[in-house]
Amino acid sequence: MxxxxxxxxxxxxxxxxxxxxxxxxxxxxxxxxxxxxxxxxxxxxxxxxxxxxxxxxxxxQPNFFKDLEPIAGSLEVVEQLHQRYEIFITTAALEFEHSFTPKYNWLKKHLPFITWKNIVFCGDKSIIRADYLLDDLDRNLKTFTGTGLLFTAPHNAHVTGYTRLNNWQEVAAYFLH
Amino acid sequence: MxxxxxxxxxxxxxxxxxxxxxxxxxxxxxxxxxxxxxxxxxxxxxxxxxxxxxxxxxxxQPNFFKDLEPIAGSLEVVEQLHQRYEIFITTAALEFEHSFTPKYNWLKKHLPFITWKNIVFCGDKSIIRADYLLDDLDRNLKTFTGTGLLFTAPHNAHVTGYTRLNNWQEVAAYFLH
Incomplete structure (x- = not known):
């Protein structure tokens, strides 16, 4: 399978x-x-x-995306998910021209098992073909054709209509139960 | 529709x-x-x-992708297609780290009507959800779930199994007949 x-x-x-x-x-x-x-x-x-x-x-600004702190649990859980799922990183880099290289370097440093084949810099995420999309933005989940999962962030506290995962422990529980 | x-x-x-x-x-x-x-x-x-x-x-090399020549007819036909279709540019920029910015600049210069929302820098193109994919590489068309169209290039002369379009005039005829 x-x-x-x-x-x-x-x-x-x-x-x-x-x-x-x-x-x-x-x-x-x-x-x-x-x-x-x-x-x-x-x-x-x-x-x-x-x-x-x-x-x-x-x-x-050129350095906005440089060496951003990983969100608690994200690196460990993505590595676990990688064992059982096909992982693509899908990020809206094209909106911010200076974000290409820092984003690429962040992934190379923190998630070295994600190769260039599984990284997608995009704009409108309706172009993404996947079973699940884990994202904090309503506008990205809205046009997605698979199962959209809303990752809780301050700016989406009032969004409803999606399965909400509040933190990476809940992401792990959802996918690895 | x-x-x-x-x-x-x-x-x-x-x-x-x-x-x-x-x-x-x-x-x-x-x-x-x-x-x-x-x-x-x-x-x-x-x-x-x-x-x-x-x-x-x-x-x-840092300048390989800088100011590449457009292939004959490509700019004019993409602009015509843009009137009747939703156009996404899907390019394997992630394989070549230095290609992000020159590719982005090329698109801004030559196809200004394509906004950041419709540009995708990717690796494995099986992530792309679209009705058609126009590409010169067999390996990209192979995993695509829509209609794959092979754009003729020297290195794909012997590839069979796809609808082949030999130049941009043929692309125009295919989509705008």
Whole structure:
């Protein structure tokens, strides 16, 4: 029997992109933005409106995606899943031109068993053919034709209609029970 | 009715990667490698064996993919197809780390109507969900679940089992009849 295929997003699923926003905000304004981690929060309802456009440009900076912290449990669980499933990393790198190389290097460093064949840098994820898609964004799951799994992040706290997995322990339980 | 979706490869379909091999070979050895354009030819049966490994490294050089020549008719026909179909560019950028940015820039320059949402840098193309895949490589078409279309290139002259389109005029005739 062929292995089932799981497509896994990077930002806010495997990599702590929110942490990078907090770090860069602290550097620029000497203010704490940790509230961005609270359920229901996103840039729009957390950052002062006059700063919003500037903050939204952070991911366009050359180093935004460099050496992001892995989200707790992600590396270990992806390695376990890799034994029983076909894993593809499917990430929206094309939106941020400078993200190609840091994202590629992150994967090479943290998940060396994922070869270039199983990495996909895309935009609209409706192009992805897989059995499962684990992603934090409603807009990606909406057009996916397989089973969409919503990985909990502050900005998706109010999203309904998908199987929700709150952390990597729950991802492991879902796939490896 | 939803538009049908066509996934289109870049190298040796829209961009003249073979031309770059010929150019770099001329620079390195002061010898003509134009025979690489003859039907049935590939690097292995055209380059002297003692040089083969070196030539195969060319696409790993930082500038290999920079400003490749468009293949005749490709830009015009893709623009026409874009009116009636949903176009995704699906290219194996992940095999060659330095190809991300030049490939992205090529698309921005030559096909500005293709946004980041419709660009896919991938490895194994079995991840692509589309109605058609236009590609020069047998190995990409083999695992594709839609209609695979073989775009003629010297290295695929002997491949059978797919609908073959010999040039962009034939691509236009196939899709726009």
């Amino acid at each position: 062929n292995k089932k295929r799981i497509a896994i997003d990077m930002d806010d699923v495997m990599t702590d992109a929110i942490g990078r926003f907090i770090e860069l905000y602290q550097q620029e304004f000497q203010e704490d933005l940790s509230d961005l981690r609270l359920p229901g929060r996103n840039l729009t309802n957390t950052v002062p409106p006059e700063r919003l456009e500037a903050i939204k440009q952070y991911p366009h | 939803n538009k049908k979706r066509i996934a289109i490869d870049m190298d040796d379909v829209m961009t003249d990667a073979i031309g770059r091999f010929i150019e770099l070979y001329q620079q390195e050895f002061q010898e003509d490698l134009s025979d690489l354009r003859l039907p049935g030819r590939n690097l292995t049966n055209t380059v002297p064996p003692e040089r083969l490994e070196a030539i195969k490294q060319y696409p790993h």
